[in-house]
Amino acid sequence: MNKKKRGAREDWMKQLIYTQDIAWMVPTRLVIGSALMFPVGGTVDRLFSDEITALLLTPLGYLELLCAAMLIIGFTVRLVIYPLILACLIRVAVNASSSTPWLFDLLDGYIHPGGNWASGVMYVGMIALMIDILRTGAGRWSLDLWLTNRSEATPR
Numbered sequence: 001m002n003k004k005k006r007g008a009r010e011d012w013m014k015q016l017i018y019t020q021d022i023a024w025m026v027p028t029r030l031v032i033g034s035a036l037m038f039p040v041g042g043t044v045d046r047l048f049s050d051e052i053t054a055l056l057l058t059p060l061g062y063l064e065l066l067c068a069a070m071l072i073i074g075f076t077v078r079l080v081i082y083p084l085i086l087a088c089l090i091r092v093a094v095n096a097s098s099s100t101p102w103l104f105d106l107l108d109g110y111i112h113p114g115g116n117w118a119s120g121v122m123y124v125g126m127i128a129l130m131i132d133i134l135r136t137g138a139g140r141w142s143l144d145l146w147l148t149n150r151s152e153a154t155p156r
């Protein structure tokens with residue numbers, strides 16, 4: 001029974017880090033990670049106008065920076081993509097609210113509108129690429145590929 005649990009845990013970890021040696025994934029990871037690691041308007045918690053909400057979301061800002069760094073080095077990208085997609089969705093709402101009157105009225109008092117609809121579209125494109133990363137993994141020059149190759153070379 002204990003061997004079954006350990007085997008199931010190892011299979012889950014292998015599925016989490018498994019990646020293929022895909023070269024085009026490297027610039028995608030670097031661009032998305034850099035854009036989220038050094039955001040124009042500050043981290044996600046800085047986008048909210050209510051001080052209490054911003055204070056409660058401060059850990060989300062740190063999580064955004066940590067996940068962006070992990071995306072750049074290619075470590076457990078299938079796990080870190082989810083908070084990054086959430087951060088991008090918040091940025092889409094922030095950027096779209098300055099160009100869309102009904103969204104501005106809906107979010108007024110909660111966020112600082114900034115940017116424009118084109119910036120929001122850029123984040124939608126980043127979300128589409130992150131969904132592709134979920135499917136393929138981190139790609140070449142990543143810790144996930146190194147761990148995948150190491151686990152395949154380990155005798156059972």
